[in-house]
Amino acid sequence: VPEAVDHSRIRPYGDHLDDGLVQVSFSLPVPYALSAREAALEIGRKMQLEEPEVVHYQRLCDGYTYFVLYGRCRPTVDVTELRRGAFEIEYMSEHEINSYVAEHIGRPIVVVGASTGTDTHSVGIDAILNMKGVDGRHGLEAYPGFRVHNFGSQVPNARLVAEAIEVDADAILVSQTVTQQSLHLHNLTELVEIVEAEGIRDQVLLICGGARLSNELAKELGYDAGFFKGTYPNHVGTFIARELKARRDLTATEASAVEMTT
Amino acid sequence: MTAALLADRIAGAARVSVIGMAKNAGKTRTLVALVEELDARGLRVGLTSVGRDGERDDVLDPRIPKPPVPVPPGGLVATSERFLRQAGMPYEVLAHSGYSTPVGNTVIAFLPYGGSPEIAGPSSNAATARVCDAMLALGADQVIIDGAFNRRAAASPAVADVVILATGATLHRSLNEVVALTVAAAELMTLPKASAPQVIEAAAVSDGSVVITGTGEVMPLHRRVTLGGVPEEVERLFGRPDGVSHVLLGGALCEAFVEEARRAARGREVRLVARDSSRVFLSARSSAWYLRQNVSIEVLRPTALAGLTVNPVAPLAYRFDSTWFLKRMAAELVNLPVCDLGPHTS
Numbered sequence: 281v282p283e284a285v286d287h288s289r290i291r292p293y294g295d296h297l298d299d300g301l302v303q304v305s306f307s308l309p310v311p312y313a314l315s316a317r318e319a320a321l322e323i324g325r326k327m328q329l330e331e332p333e334v335v336h337y338q339r340l341c342d343g344y345t346y347f348v349l350y351g352r353c354r355p356t357v358d359v360t361e362l363r364r365g366a367f368e369i370e371y372m373s374e375h376e377i378n379s380y381v382a383e384h385i386g387r388p389i390v391v392v393g394a395s396t397g398t399d400t401h402s403v404g405i406d407a408i409l410n411m412k413g414v415d416g417r418h419g420l421e422a423y424p425g426f427r428v429h430n431f432g433s434q435v436p437n438a439r440l441v442a443e444a445i446e447v448d449a450d451a452i453l454v455s456q457t458v459t460q461q462s463l464h465l466h467n468l469t470e471l472v473e474i475v476e477a478e479g480i481r482d483q484v485l486l487i488c489g490g491a492r493l494s495n496e497l498a499k500e501l502g503y504d505a506g507f508f509k510g511t512y513p514n515h516v517g518t519f520i521a522r523e524l525k526a527r528r529d530l531t532a533t534e535a536s537a538v539e540m541t542t
Numbered sequence: 543m544t545a546a547l548l549a550d551r552i553a554g555a556a557r558v559s560v561i562g563m564a565k566n567a568g569k570t571r572t573l574v575a576l577v578e579e580l581d582a583r584g585l586r587v588g589l590t591s592v593g594r595d596g597e598r599d600d601v602l603d604p605r606i607p608k609p610p611v612p613v614p615p616g617g618l619v620a621t622s623e624r625f626l627r628q629a630g631m632p633y634e635v636l637a638h639s640g641y642s643t644p645v646g647n648t649v650i651a652f653l654p655y656g657g658s659p660e661i662a663g664p665s666s667n668a669a670t671a672r673v674c675d676a677m678l679a680l681g682a683d684q685v686i687i688d689g690a691f692n693r694r695a696a697a698s699p700a701v702a703d704v705v706i707l708a709t710g711a712t713l714h715r716s717l718n719e720v721v722a723l724t725v726a727a728a729e730l731m732t733l734p735k736a737s738a739p740q741v742i743e744a745a746a747v748s749d750g751s752v753v754i755t756g757t758g759e760v761m762p763l764h765r766r767v768t769l770g771g772v773p774e775e776v777e778r779l780f781g782r783p784d785g786v787s788h789v790l791l792g793g794a795l796c797e798a799f800v801e802e803a804r805r806a807a808r809g810r811e812v813r814l815v816a817r818d819s820s821r822v823f824l825s826a827r828s829s830a831w832y833l834r835q836n837v838s839i840e841v842l843r844p845t846a847l848a849g850l851t852v853n854p855v856a857p858l859a860y861r862f863d864s865t866w867f868l869k870r871m872a873a874e875l876v877n878l879p880v881c882d883l884g885p886h887t888s
Contacts, residue, residue, distance in 0.1 A: 286734070367644050390548065438796045438823075442769035465565075465602075469693050472665075476695040476791035479749075479763075479820035481666040494642035498600045499692045500593035502665045505644050513721065530640045 300352040304331065307346045309423065312339035329353060367495055367505075369519050374418055377517045381425030384525045388427040391420060391442045392436035393453035397467035402433040403463040404489050405455035408513050419513045426517065437471040441478055451485040451520050456493075464490075465501065472502035473520035485523055487516065545575035545883055549583065551848040552576075552684070552704050557674050558848075559702035561689040563727055565602070567710035568853030568886065569593055570609050573688055580684055581614035588682030588842040589613060590620035590663030590673050593690020594645065597660050607859040610658040617653050618682045620663035620673045622646030627629075631657030641669045647697040650676055662689065671701050697731060699843040701748050705731065709860050709871075710853030717870065720862075724829035724850070726875045731847045733822065733829060736815045737839035743817075745842055747788040750792040756785035769794065773802050780806035788813045795822045795839065818844045819845045819864050849879040855886040 283419045284297060296303025304327070309314045317334050324332030329351030336348040362368075372380060381389055401523050407414035409430045413535045421428040429447055431440060444452050444482050454471060468488055475481050488498055489507040498506025552558050558742050560576070562569040573595065580587050589611070591781050594601070596611035613619055616635070621627075624646045626633045637650040641664040650661050652671065663673050674685045698703045706861070709724040711717075744752050744760050751763040768777045768791060779784055780803060789803065795816040803812050816822050822829070829839050853872055854862040864882045871880045 319693055338767070361627075364627075367642070367646050434745070436796065436798070439770040440800065441794070442765050445765060466692055469691050473693060473820070474769075474794045474823065475797075476667055476698075477823075478769075482668050496594065496597075498599055498644045499662055499665065502592060502690065502695075503644065504642075504665075510724050526642065 287359045288341065288361070290359055291354055294383040298412065300330070300354055301350060302353045303348060303350055304329075305346070305348045306346060307340055311343050312337070312345045316345040317339070317347075320345075320349060320432055322448070324349050324446045326353075327351075352353045362475075365455060369522060370421055370517050371484050372518045372521075374414055374423060374514050378423055378512060380521050380525075381423075383523065385425075387460075388425055389451065389520055389524060390429075390447055390449045391451045391453060392429045392431065392447060392449045393455070394431040394440050395397075395433035395455045395463070396435050396437050396440055396471060397456075399456055399464070400433045400435060401455065401457045404457075405433075405453060408453065408455075408516050409509070413513050417512050417514065423517060425521070430542075437467065437474050440471065441474045441480075444475075444484060444499075445478065445480060449484055450524055451487060453487045453489065453516070456488060456490045468501045468503070485520060487515075487519070520537070544881060545579040547737065547879060548576060548851075548881060549579040549885075552706070555684070555703040555848075557685050557687065557702045557704075559687045559705045560688060561694055561697045561705055561707055561760040563690050563692060563707065563709040563716075563724060564713050566606065566712045566853075567598070567708045568851055568883070569689055569694075569708045570611060571853060571886060572606070572628045572706060572708050572851045572885050573686060574609055574611055577611065577614065577617075581753065586616055586618070586681060586682075587614065588618040588620070588674070588677030588685040589661050589688065590677070591661045591690065591775065591845065592663065592665050592668060592670055592693060593688065594662040597659055599757055600857075603858070611661060612658050613653050613656050615654060615656040616686060617656060618650060618680060618704050619653065619659060619661055620648050620650050621659055621661045623649050623651075625662065626651055628659050629659035630684050631655060631659070632805070633657070633659075636813055636819070637663065639673055639676070641667070641673070641681065647868050650680060651667045652680075654812070656841060667698055667701050670696060674701070674868060675805045677736065683692050693754050694731075694821075696784065697845055698818050699845060700818070702807065704846045704848040706849050706851065706853045707731065707847060707852065711856040711860065711867070712853070714855075715860065717862050717867065719873060720867075721870050724822075724871065726830070728847060728850065728875055728878060729829050730822060730824060731845045733816075733839055733841045733844065735844045736788075736807060736842055738788060738813075741790055744788075744790050746825045748790075751771070752788065752790050753779060753786055753790075756787050756790040759784075759872050763789065769796060773806075775873040776802040777806045780810075780812070785810070786812070788815055789816045791821065793817075793821060797824050797826060800832060800837060800839070804832065804835055807836070809836060814838070815840045818843045820883050822832035838888065847878060849881065849884050852880060852882050853884070853886050854882065
């Protein structure tokens with residue numbers, strides 16, 4: 281099948297390739313009635329879905345109805361364009377990551393993590409780092425290719441940096457429940473600044489995670505990657521392993537200003 | 543003061559950092575005015591950002607409009623190739639830096655006809671310094687480094703020859719508070735240069751943190767003490783019979799350590815020396831406050847603060863009167879040129 285796919289113009293499919301079939305589900309604040317079904321179809325049309333079809337609808341409670349719609353989506357996306365020169369990682373499984381680390385790094389990768397500053401929410405960092413992991417997938421602690429130090433929540437930035445230097449960490453993971461109040465963000469930037477002040481910025485990968493984070497925000501904050509809702513330990517593990525290898529290769533070729541310009 | 547005067551102040555400096563007090567403090571506006579002025583003077587500019595700049599939507603609040611950063615014809619930029627393509631102007635990649643960022647790998651590109659691509663260079667100081675050197679070697683007369691959020695690392699003399707600080711109404715609803723915060727930040731950036739010969743001597747031989755005792759003995763100081771906040775050890779340190787003449791920090795000087803040193807010294811003089819001001823982290827108290835408590839903070843390499851720009855508008859919220867804001871800032875910071883490079887969008 282993959283040979284037949286034109287990656288410069290992909291669209292969703294259901295029954296056969298390129299048919300554009302999508303399923304959307306939503307609720308409307310209207311009573312469970314025939315007119316509700318009409319309203320849902322109209323929403324589908326306004327979403328530019330071709331041939332919208334209500335395949336399921338049910339009463340939620342008085343005055344509210346839930347819908348499942350099928351429809352065809354015409355626009356396409358050029359994935360090759362998105363991949364070129366962009367931040368891209370193809371996720372590996374737990375097993376693949378461990379073999380990759382054994383082959384390319386040759387020792388376990390040392391990771392420290394915490395919820396820093398005043399943040400008490402350790403659920404995110406625990407899901408990624410703790411043995412138990414999340415949703416049936418192991419956390420990095422369970423990977424033979426990783427040595428994990430999880431310092432829990434409310435860890436001052438300076439202390440986390442001191443610990444990272446102490447254990448010679450390859451990566452520092454911080455979890456923040458980011459809100460519009462920039463206090464949380466200031467806490468994230470402070471960690472970057474302390475790491476830079478201690479002169480180890482180029483020796484560690486800085487990774488932040490949180491419900492409202494994105495790679496764009498991570499870039500502004502000065503991190504090497506930002507992870508968000510829907511992230512599993514192997515996603516983070518893949519990034520750390522691949523990026524460490526890439527940076528080793530870069531140091532090996534001694535990329536310098538002189539070389540850049542010649 | 544206008545962009546012309548600001549450009550005069552940075553004339554001859556190869557690397558200029560624009561550092562903000564916060565997000566939406568007016569860094570981009572400062573950058574745009576500066577780039578325009580340098581171009582008018584016939585200088586070829588190079589641009590990089592430790593964060594992102596020239597983006598269409600604010601990363602936190604998409605309702606806040608962001609000004610584009612027009613790169614003049616013949617200018618150089620360090621950014622991800624993806625942004626160059628998206629901007630839809632002709633460009634020539636002169637060098638691949640090899641540095642990866644969460645938005646792609648950084649390349650150095652030449653824009654023959656100019657354009658307004660989003661700018662996102664490497665984030666770290668070492669990588670930024672190398673990219674700046676490369677742009678200067680490739681023909682840029684002046685390189686401007688755009689900061690991000692409240693990050694100050696790019697103000698380090700290791701990266702920038704001169705620094706422009708951008709402050710704005712967005713910092714606090716009260717003008718008094720904005721003025722106080724900005725004065726504290728400016729004071730921090732202009733901490734005096736350490737001149738004691740024993741400090742210069744110790745700095746020449748050690749990269750790490752050291753304590754210089756009253757009798758001139760130099761002892762290493764563990765990172766656990768300077769970063770970890772171990773009050774007992776700081777207490778023991780300052781309780782030495784021969785006293786402590788100076789503490790020279792190899793890395794970060796954190797407020798917890800400054801505070802513990804102040805307490806342990808019990809009113810005696812404490813002299814702390816950091817490598818440069820970007821490594822000093824004070825938030826609860828200002829350096830002036832600590833000086834009044836007999837705790838002096840000096841740096842080995844001072845930062846050249848060339849000017850301050852103010853943005854009287856807090857996006858989607860409120861605005862101060864520009865003239866009054868400027869007047870208040872100028873009254874507090876007498877030796878520093880202060881200007882508003884508006885117009886600002888609210």
